[in-house]
Amino acid sequence: MADLATYILTASGLVFFIAGTVGLIRFPDTFSRLHALTKADNLGLGLIAGGVAFQTETWAQLAMLTLIWVLALLAAGTVAQLVARAALSTPEQK
Amino acid sequence: MSAALDLALCALILGVGLASMAGRGVFRAAIFFITYGLLVAIGWARLGAYDVALAEAAIGSGLTGVLLLAAHGRLRRLRAAAESLSRFNLPAAIAGGGVALSFGWAWFALPVPRAPDLTYALPQAGVGNPVTAVLLNFRAWDTLVESIVLLAALIGVWMMARDADWDAPLGLRYHARPSGVLASFGRILPPVGLIFGVYLVWAGAESTGGAFQGGTVLAAVGLVAMMAGIMRPPRVAQGAWRAALVLGPVVFLGSGLAGAALGAGFLTLPEALAKPAILTIEAALTVSIAVTLALLVLGPPDEGGQQA
Structure with missing residues (x-):
């Protein structure tokens, strides 16, 4: 049962990662690429962390998985804002 | 299954390493270098060397990557623009290839050192x-x-x-x-x-x-x-x-x-x-x-x- 949950959650996480990567490659400008990268990939990471959470043995491992996801969310959100602002001030850069 | 993972990892490490050296532009090379370090860290973790994996991820990839990016930023400000990088540097290629070949030779030719027995020490x-x-x-x-x-x-x-x-x-x-x-x-x-x-x-x-x-x-x-x-x-x-x-x-x-x-x-x-x-x-x-x-x-x- 736990294995099944892991399979389903990590597989759907991978789908979001693939979608995010396709967006990163295919979208035309920095802002839409950031949109693909941060939103889809963070959801994918959350789903993968949720899937792996079914394999943890202790609460400490679960807490660390959660911490990893929260820190990645925080860093991705911040970096996306900074990259977007830098892209606004130098529009011609690809 | 894990052999497939290891093979894919090896291919990725080699590919990203090549991309880091062969790509044009310092910025691109630095980004590929950071990715390369993260992949190598996963490789160390696969080998069970978690201390080395952490050090590679933190210092080899993270810190060195930031240093390279900072250097790129300074170069660009000085307009000593990095794009003067020549596309193919023959002496560097020969030197790098030579080092790689001699490591390969050493791996096959030298006797495997006996790991010191730490049980007593x-x-x-x-x-x-x-x-x-x-x-x-x-x-x-x-x-x-x-x-x-x-x-x-x-x-x-x-x-x-x-x-x-x-x-x-x-x-x-x-x-x-x-x-x-x-x-x-x-x-x-x-x-x-x-x-x-x-x-x-x-x-x-x-x-x-x-x-x-x-x-x-x-x-x-x-x-x-x-x-x-x-x-x-x-x-x-x-x-x-x-x-x-x-x-x-x-x-x-x-x-x-x-x-x-x-x-x-x-x-x-x-x-x-x-x-x-x-x-x-x-x-x-x-x-x-x-x-x-x-x-x-x-x-x-x-x-x-x-x-x-």
């Missing part, structure tokens, strides 16, 4: 993590010199400063809007990062971790705080920062001399004192490594340069 080392035992007890000499090399590198960076800038705060001026995302990030991250960095050092005695890995995390925390405008960058002349820079090597050397004075020999730790001695050296080394790495990334004092 490790209980006397004072710590349970064999990597820490080797780094700070059995081969303390290497680690001592490494910590001094870091210091020498920082002095080298400082020598690039203009005389007029010498009293200025280190690094470029960072502007963070007081209520912007970076300022918030700079407030949220340090508490977590401090705990994690200190945990890595403390855990290094018995399991994965150590002064270099923990020190890198602490350096990153300090850098984020400085970029967010929460912490003021130090100046060269500030005594407390200079003391923090030399604390690790001084404590390390001092304990080595104390070992000699006690009759055990230079850098040899008596068994009874090994654990407290190693923990003291590691704590001091962590402070110095964290400060040195952070100041290396900040760069020389530079009043004229502006950072967006």
Whole structure:
């Protein structure tokens, strides 16, 4: 049962990662690429962390998985804002 | 299944390594280099060398990557634009290929060294993590010199400063809007990062971790705080920062001399004192490594340069 949950959650996480990567490659400008990268990939990471959470043995491992996801969310959100602002001030850069 | 994963990982490492060298432009090369370091870290983890994996991810990929990107930024500002990089550098290719070939030859031709048996030595080392035992007890000499090399590198960076800038705060001026995302990030991250960095050092005695890995995390925390405008960058002349820079090597050397004075020999730790001695050296080394790495990334004092 736990294995099944892991399979389903990590597989759907991978789908979001693939979608995010396709967006990163295919979208035309920095802002839409950031949109693909941060939103889809963070959801994918959350789903993968949720899937792996079914394999943890202790609460400490679960807490660390959660911490990893929260820190990645925080860093991705911040970096996306900074990259977007830098892209606004130098529009011609690809 | 795991063989497929390992094969894919090897292919990715080789591919990204090639992309890092063959791509045009310094920025692209630096980004591929960072990716390469992360993949190599996963490779080390697959081999069970978690200490090396952490060090590779933190220092090899993270810190070196930031240094390369900072260098790229400075080059671009000086308009010594990196794009003058020639597409194919024959001497470098020959030298790199030669090194790779000789390593390959050594792998096949030289006898496999017998791994020293740590079963008897490790209980006397004072710590349970064999990597820490080797780094700070059995081969303390290497680690001592490494910590001094870091210091020498920082002095080298400082020598690039203009005389007029010498009293200025280190690094470029960072502007963070007081209520912007970076300022918030700079407030949220340090508490977590401090705990994690200190945990890595403390855990290094018995399991994965150590002064270099923990020190890198602490350096990153300090850098984020400085970029967010929460912490003021130090100046060269500030005594407390200079003391923090030399604390690790001084404590390390001092304990080595104390070992000699006690009759055990230079850098040899008596068994009874090994654990407290190693923990003291590691704590001091962590402070110095964290400060040195952070100041290396900040760069020389530079009043004229502006950072967006």
